[in-house]
Each structure stands twice: as structure tokens, then as C-alpha cells.
Amino acid sequence: MSSQIREEESSKEEAGKDTAEVSEFKRLLPSQSPSPSSTDDENEVAFESREKIVIVDVETPESIENVDYVPPFSWKKLWLFTGPGFLMSIAFLDPGNLEGDLQAGAIAGYSLLWLLMWATITGLLIQLLSARLGVATGRHLAELCREEYPTWARFMLWFMAELALVGADIQEVIGSAIAIQILSNGALPLWAGVLITALDCFIFLFLENYGVRKLEAVFAVLIATMALSFAWMFGDTKPSGKEVLIGILIPRLSSKTIRQAVGVVGCVIMPHNVFLHSALVQSRKIDPKKRGRVQEALNYYSIESSVALLVSFMINLFVTTVFAKGFYGTKQANNLGLVNAGRYLEEKYGGGLFPILYIWGIGLLAAGQSSTITGTYAGQFIMGGFLNLRLKKWLRALVTRSFAIVPTIIVALVFNTSEASLDILNEWLNVLQSIQIPFALIPLLTFASKEQVMGVFRISPILERLAWTVAALVILINGYLLLDFFISEVKGLLFGLLICIWAAAYIAFIVYLVSRGSALPSTWFSIELSKRYSVIGS
Numbered sequence: 001m002s003s004q005i006r007e008e009e010s011s012k013e014e015a016g017k018d019t020a021e022v023s024e025f026k027r028l029l030p031s032q033s034p035s036p037s038s039t040d041d042e043n044e045v046a047f048e049s050r051e052k053i054v055i056v057d058v059e060t061p062e063s064i065e066n067v068d069y070v071p072p073f074s075w076k077k078l079w080l081f082t083g084p085g086f087l088m089s090i091a092f093l094d095p096g097n098l099e100g101d102l103q104a105g106a107i108a109g110y111s112l113l114w115l116l117m118w119a120t121i122t123g124l125l126i127q128l129l130s131a132r133l134g135v136a137t138g139r140h141l142a143e144l145c146r147e148e149y150p151t152w153a154r155f156m157l158w159f160m161a162e163l164a165l166v167g168a169d170i171q172e173v174i175g176s177a178i179a180i181q182i183l184s185n186g187a188l189p190l191w192a193g194v195l196i197t198a199l200d201c202f203i204f205l206f207l208e209n210y211g212v213r214k215l216e217a218v219f220a221v222l223i224a225t226m227a228l229s230f231a232w233m234f235g236d237t238k239p240s241g242k243e244v245l246i247g248i249l250i251p252r253l254s255s256k257t258i259r260q261a262v263g264v265v266g267c268v269i270m271p272h273n274v275f276l277h278s279a280l281v282q283s284r285k286i287d288p289k290k291r292g293r294v295q296e297a298l299n300y301y302s303i304e305s306s307v308a309l310l311v312s313f314m315i316n317l318f319v320t321t322v323f324a325k326g327f328y329g330t331k332q333a334n335n336l337g338l339v340n341a342g343r344y345l346e347e348k349y350g351g352g353l354f355p356i357l358y359i360w361g362i363g364l365l366a367a368g369q370s371s372t373i374t375g376t377y378a379g380q381f382i383m384g385g386f387l388n389l390r391l392k393k394w395l396r397a398l399v400t401r402s403f404a405i406v407p408t409i410i411v412a413l414v415f416n417t418s419e420a421s422l423d424i425l426n427e428w429l430n431v432l433q434s435i436q437i438p439f440a441l442i443p444l445l446t447f448a449s450k451e452q453v454m455g456v457f458r459i460s461p462i463l464e465r466l467a468w469t470v471a472a473l474v475i476l477i478n479g480y481l482l483l484d485f486f487i488s489e490v491k492g493l494l495f496g497l498l499i500c501i502w503a504a505a506y507i508a509f510i511v512y513l514v515s516r517g518s519a520l521p522s523t524w525f526s527i528e529l530s531k532r533y534s535v536i537g538s
Contacts, residue, residue: 052285053212055080055297069292070299078300083216084280085305086223087374088127091273092120092312093226094371095175095364096168096433099338099426100260100267101316105323106333108257110240110247115264116320117248120313122470123268124306126441127277129448129459129467131301134278136457137447138288141278142385144453145443149516156509157439158386164271164436165382166407167429169375173197173408174422175338176368182342182361191413197372204373204397212283222370227311229363230318233356237349239325244317262481266430269474271440275385276378277305278444291456298457338364339422434478435506441471442513 055077071077091097104112134140139147145157177193188196207215253261286297323341326348327333336344342364346357380396383389389396411425447453449464459467486499 052283053080054285069290070296071292073299077296078303081284081297081300082304083212084131084277084283085127085301085308086311087216087219087280087377088273088277088305089308089312090219090223090367090370090374091168091270091276092123092268092309093223093315093367094168094172094270095178095338095368096171096426096430097267097316098175098319098364098367099171099341100263101319102323102336102338102341104257104260104264105320105325106327106330106336108260109324109328110243110321111252111254111257112261112264113244113247113317113320114249114251115253115261116316117313119265119268120309120316122265122474124309125467125470126269126274126444127305127309128302129444130274130277131281131305132298132457132459133444133448133454134281135286135294135297135301136288136454138282140282140381140385141275141440141444141447142382144447146386146388148447149443153512153516154386157443158382160436160439161271161275161382161386162379164433164440165375165379167432167436168270168272169372169379170408170411171426171429172368172371172375174411175364176372178338178342179361179365179368183358183365191409194409197368200369200373200376204376219370219374222366223311225366226315226363226370229359229366230315230322232354232359233322233345233363234318236356236359237322237325239321243324244321259481259484262477262484263430265474265477266434266481269437269441271433271436272375272378272382274440274444275382276374279381279385280377294457337422337426431482434481437478438471438475438510439513441474442510445471446513446516 101116104116130141133144137144142158142161146154149157173194174190176197177190180188180193180196181190204215207218281297281301284297287293323336327336327344332344342357342360345360346355349356376397383399384391384396391399445464445467448459448467451458
């Protein structure tokens with residue numbers, strides 16, 4: 001009898017310990033498993049609950065009882081999930097990319113089309129990982145960086161992301177300003193075009209008030225405008241179909257085109273775009289407790305992103321082949337840039353019912369406007385995620401826009417009359433963005449490969465190795481671009497010494513990020529434990 005009493009007392013003590021453990025986790029982690037509404041109030045989120053698009057579905061007994069149940073494919077659902085991938089694809093079509101396309105076509109002809117295709121596929125892999133991270137965790141990359149890295153590293157990553165965004169935004173705004181100058185027949189100077197483009201911030205705010213779908217519809221119109229404009233140019237100039245097919249299927253690379261090849265690859269991975277896509281996918285309301293629903297969202301986002309980047313590949317292909325047909329092997333080939341491309345096209349192909357100069361200007365304006373608005377969007381997520389800022393939308397967009405507009409106006413005033421200076425500036429901006437690539441890719445791959453962060457949706461070991469190989473390849477290619485640029489541009493012992501010191505610090509930070517990735521992210525490990533305890537407790 002006494003032994004039975006002791007057993008009961010022992011079982012009560014063990015139960016008490018389990019209850020205490022649960023209570024201790026809940027006490028230590030009160031903010032990790034709150035209701036959605038309280039999370040929105042306490043922390044910066046990509047989209048508030050009321051802003052998210054509800055995916056309407058007919059519940060069946062199987063879908064209610066089985067959390068792993070993945071509903072069958074539906075075209076209606078694919079339509080509801082369509083949007084984030086096309087917004088993401090705009091970074092593949094910004095004025096900086098178009099300039100890389102036209103220079104690759106003019107200098108290398110059709111020989112780098114295969115590289116454009118594979119670079120786009122590489123970009124798709126990176127963006128799918130970004131979308132996977134956002135859907136599986138319910139947080140975007142900037143928020144996860146804020147949670148997992150110490151304060152000094154977090155601020156370094158934020159600073160690097162802002163630099164990359166400013167560099168991209170300057171190119172995009174100046175591209176829009178050049179298009180406005182073309183369409184106004186030179187009546188509006190570059191700085192006026194910059195100011196007009198700056199107003200897109202308020203257009204963005206206006207559209208955002210009407211919901212995510214309205215904003216996505218506007219971007220669809222802008223992408224369609226680009227596609228029609230550059231497809232018209234393709235049909236007008238009639239590049240060789242045989243040469244295009246050979247260029248896509250047969251890899252060719254020479255020492256004379258190595259710099260253009262590096263530029264093609266470098267233009268595809270945009271650091272701010274990695275942050276952007278992980279936030280955009282959260283615009284749909286998905287129940288994270290149902291693994292089947294998460295997998296369903298990942299399936300639809302994969303299809304949508306693939307279609308979006310196929311469209312972007314075709315647009316880039318049109319631009320590259322138009323300039324390959326018109327300027328490959330000519331004396332103008334090495335002098336082509338966004339500033340003078342329209343004039344050279346007009347001289348080569350003349351006017352007609354729809355002058356090619358203005359068709360180019362319309363396409364360039366659509367590219368510039370769409371990319372500057374997505375830049376504003378990305379800036380909000382980056383600043384809000386890293387700093388956990390709770391600002392009103394108009395104030396947050398205004399701050400984000402000012403980060404890029406102020407330096408861009410200065411650039412426009414300084415370089416307004418010099419095409420050569422704008423080309424040099426563009427090279428420096430490409431370098432600025434290339435420098436930032438590791439600081440987006442390394443955190444992304446670190447989180448995506450951790451079970452403590454992703455749960456059952458962590459990437460497989462094979463995909464993890466492939467992703468790290470691709471990331472290393474992209475970083476090395478951009479490293480070559482940086483080395484080539486600094487060798488040609490760095491003059492003087494003092495400047496060279498400063499570059500060496502900076503390079504040592506840069507490499508050390510990359511090594512730190514990679515080495516930290518081997519450690520378990522303690523915050524998310526605690527979150528996963530708290531979720532499990534909450535399930536037990538319920």
C-alpha cells in the first residue's frame with residue numbers, strides 16, 4: 001500500500017515538473033506564440049491580417065482532420081496566388097538590367113544568350129528559396145536576421161541592404177528620367193525626370209490603400225507594356241531566328257566578352273529582391289499550422305514565379321537580340337548605354353509610323369517606374385524588418401524614398417550633361433550592388449537549410465549543396481568583377497591600402513556569416529519548442 005502511495009506521489013511530482021516546464025517556456029517566451037492581432041500590434045509585419053488575401057477553399061472532412069492534406073490543383077487558386085512572383089520579376093527587368101542586355105548584345109552578339117537563360121534559372125532558384133522561407137516561417141528575411149544575429153551584425157546587414165537598395169534605385173530613377181527625356185523630345189532635363197519619378201512614392205501609397213491586388217494589377221500592366229514594346233522592337237528589327245536559337249543552346253565565351261558575361265550574371269541576383277520576395281508571399285492568408293496548406297502555397301508560388309521569370313527572360317532576350325542585330329561588330333558597340341541607345345536606334349532604323357525611339361522610351365519608362373515602386377516596397381520591408389519600426393505607411397514610404405531620391409537628384413545635377421560620366425557612375429553602382437550579394441544570399445541559405453527555422457520545410461541536403469554551390473559561383477563571379485574593376489580604377493598607394501583594409505574586413509564578415517550558420521539559431525529553436533509545448537498544453 002505504501003509503495004502504491006509512493007508511486008502516486010512520484011507520478012504527481014513528474015506531472016508537476018512537466019507542467020512547470022511548460023509554464024517556464026510560456027513565461028520566458030510570451031511573445032513567441034501570440035495571436036496574430038497582438039503580433040501585428042507589437043512587431044513590424046510585412047502585411048497586417050486585414051490586408052492579406054483570403055484563399056477561399058471548400059473544407060472537406062479529409063482536409064479538416066489531416067493537417068498534411070494538400071488540396072488538388074485549381075486554376076482559380078493559382079490565380080489567387082499570382083502576383084508576388086511578377087512583382088519580384090521586375091528586378092530582372094530594371095533599367096540596369098536593360099543596359100546590361102543592350103551592351104551584351106552590341107558587344108557579344110548572340111553568343112551570351114545561353115548565359116542569360118542559365119542566369120535566369122539561377123535567379124529562379126534563389127527566389128524560390130526566398131519564397132519558401134517567407135511562407136514556411138511566416139516572417140521575411142529581414143525579420144529573421146533581426147532575430148538571429150547580434151546587434152552589431154544586424155546593423156551591418158541592414159546597412160549593406162540599404163546600400164544595395166540605394167544603388168539599384170539610383171539606376172532605376174535615372175533610367176526613368178532618361179525615358180522621360182526621350183518621350184519629351186529633350187524638353188525635360190534629367191533632373192526634372194528624377195523629380196517626376198520621385199512622385200511614384202505617392203502613386204504607390206495611393207494604390208496600396210486600395211489593396212494588394214490593385215497594386216499587383218498595375219504592375220501587370222507595366223510588365224505587359226514592357227513586353228509589347230520590346231516585342232515590337234524585336235519584330236521591327238527582325239533578328240536571325242537561327243542565331244537566336246544557337247545562342248541559347250550552344251555555350252560560347254571569349255576573352256573579349258568576359259566582362260559582359262559577368263555583367264549578365266551579376267544583374268540577375270539583386271540583393272534587395274531576395275528580401276522583397278520573402279515578404280511579398282505573406283500577402284496571402286495561409287494557416288501555418290496546416291502543413292498541407294503551406295505546401296500548397298509553395299506549389300502555387302513555384303509555378304507563378306517560374307512563369308514570371310520566363311516572361312522576364314523573354315523581355316531580356318528581345319532587348320539583347322535587337323541590339324545584337326543592329327550594333328554587333330559596329331563602331332558604336334562599345335559606346336552604347338541607356339543615355340544614347342535611343343538615339344542610335346533612331347539613326348539605325350529611322351522613324352516610321354511608330355518610331356523605334358519612342359517605343360524604346362515607353363518600354364524603358366515602364367521598366368523604370370515599375371522597378372522604382374518595387375524598390376520603395378522593398379525599402380519598407382528592409383527598414384521595418386531590421387529595425388522593427390512601427391511607422392505610418394506614408395511616413396515609412398517617404399523615408400524610404402528619400403534615402404534614394406536625395407542622392408539621385410545630386411547625381412542627376414552633376415552628371416546631367418555627360419554621357420561618359422553616367423556610364424562610369426553606372427559601373428560604380430553595379431560594383432556597389434555586387435558587393436552586397438553575399439549579405440543577402442548567406443543568411444537566406446543559412447535559414448532555409450535549418451530545421452529549427454523551417455521545420456519540415458527545410459531544403460533537402462542535395463538542394464542545400466546545390467544552392468550553396470550556386471551562391472558560391474555567383475559570389476566568385478561578382479568577385480571577379482570587383483577585382484577587375486578595382487585593378488583598372490584604383491590609383492595611388494594610399495587608395496590601394498584603404499581598399500586592401502576594406503577587403504580584409506569584407507572577407508572577415510563573410511567568413512563570420514558562414515561560420516555562424518553552422519550554429520543552431522537559438523531564438524527559433526526556442527520558438528519551435530514553445531510551439532510543441534503549446535500543442536501539448538492544448
